[in-house]
Amino acid sequence: MKPRYYDLEHIKAIPIADYLHACGIEPAKRYNGYALYHAPYREDPNASLKVDFRQNLWHDYGTSQGGSIIDLVMRMQGCSAYKAMAHLAERKAITLASSSFHRETHTEQIRGEQRPSNVRCILFISEELPLYLQNYLREVRKIDLAVASPYLRHIRYEVGGREYSAIGFPNRAGGYELRGDKTFKGTIAPKDISVIAGKASNAPLCIFEGFVDFLSLLTMKGEETISPSIVLNSVSNIHRAVAYLHENGIDSVRAFLDNDEAGRKALQSLRSAGIKVEDMSRHYARYKDLNEYHISRQQAMEQKQKKPQLVVKRGFRR
Structure with missing residues (x-):
């Protein structure tokens, strides 16, 4: 079966506040441009989860973690990035798009629209790197996979109608830095630290x-x-x-x-x-x-x- 791919830009445009609202989670404190929530994935009596409405990013001051709505769903659901994207695209997208809690989005167009030929679209994300990428890190870069693996992902993506695989390193905004086993370097947007x-x-x-x-x-x-x-x-x-x-x-x-x-x-x-x-x-x-x-x-x-x-x-x- 041909794998589905999801448009990162559209999925990450789903307002985090809308998603939390749809889950029955409301702010503990509301300010101009952001709000503080009790983190729904851990004990958090201090309401240390900040959601920035303008940037549509979250940051947990208690754990120093954060990122896009995809990262938040991964924490809340205990799932992979790919499953989080599928969850947002297929189960929540239309409901969230219609709520317009903070800004209007058009997530019903997540799949099936025309994309520029040079845009990288994720097909699959896995926590286990294929053997040839493991060998590249271990033998060429001299990296100890026992300590490095938790920080890395195997990203299979499509661009221009062709499929590729690469090592993925996530950034705080939900994008990925990509490395191949030779000289390839790339990014799945957005670029961030x-x-x-x-x-x-x-x-x-x-x-x-x-x-x-x-x-x-x-x-x-x-x-x-x-x-x-x-x-x-x-x-x-x-x-x-x-x-x-x-x-x-x-x-x-x-x-x-x-x-x-x-x-x-x-x-x-x-x-x-x-x-x-x-x-x-x-x-x-x-x-x-x-x-x-x-x-x-x-x-x-x-x-x-x-x-x-x-x-x-x-x-x-x-």
Whole structure:
């Protein structure tokens, strides 16, 4: 059976407030442009779930998680992104579109309309990467899949009538950064930063240019020591990172940016915004980025392990 695909832009246009209203969930506090809710997927006596009506995004201050309506449905339903999209497109779309709680949407057109030939449309999202993409991460990028897999998705998508597969790394707005097993890099819109809640307590927030660098540090240090992190997904998103830092009262970060002009400009943008920055690129100054440094270290360790050990034979004492 031919897999269905869903138009991300139309699904994410469904107002989050409308969806919550349809589920019988109302705001605890309402303000100009946003409201605070009791998070419906956990015990939340403080009403720490913020829904921004203008951006149609949510953020849980209690867990430092957030994103689009798709991410919210995934949390509420305990399901995959693909099932969340199917749920919104097929069961809720028409009801929500007619409610017009905050703005009019036309989600009844989610499927079947004409799309530009260069638009990537998701066919399938899975939590398990195919073997060839696992091998690429493990053998080429030297990434430990045991710690990296929870952050990654297998995205099968269609563009121009042809199907492709890639590694997907979700951002906070419901889009995905895509990587192939060779040189392909792409995005399923919208483009945005990714925010990761760390497991290390009282650790400074870390900023990475791309998700492979984030996974490299994760591999080197271990998941239990990872700090709260922002992955820019492009240095053009540095202003979004600065806005996030200011909104959350964060004035000090560690920056694992690339050793190039773009990385230096992003570093300067952080400092110009009043952020105290510890430039971690000094630790890999001879390399393009953190992953290149990590690969070099791993290759050196592998070569050392391959060298035969010198065995000294000791004779019997007379």
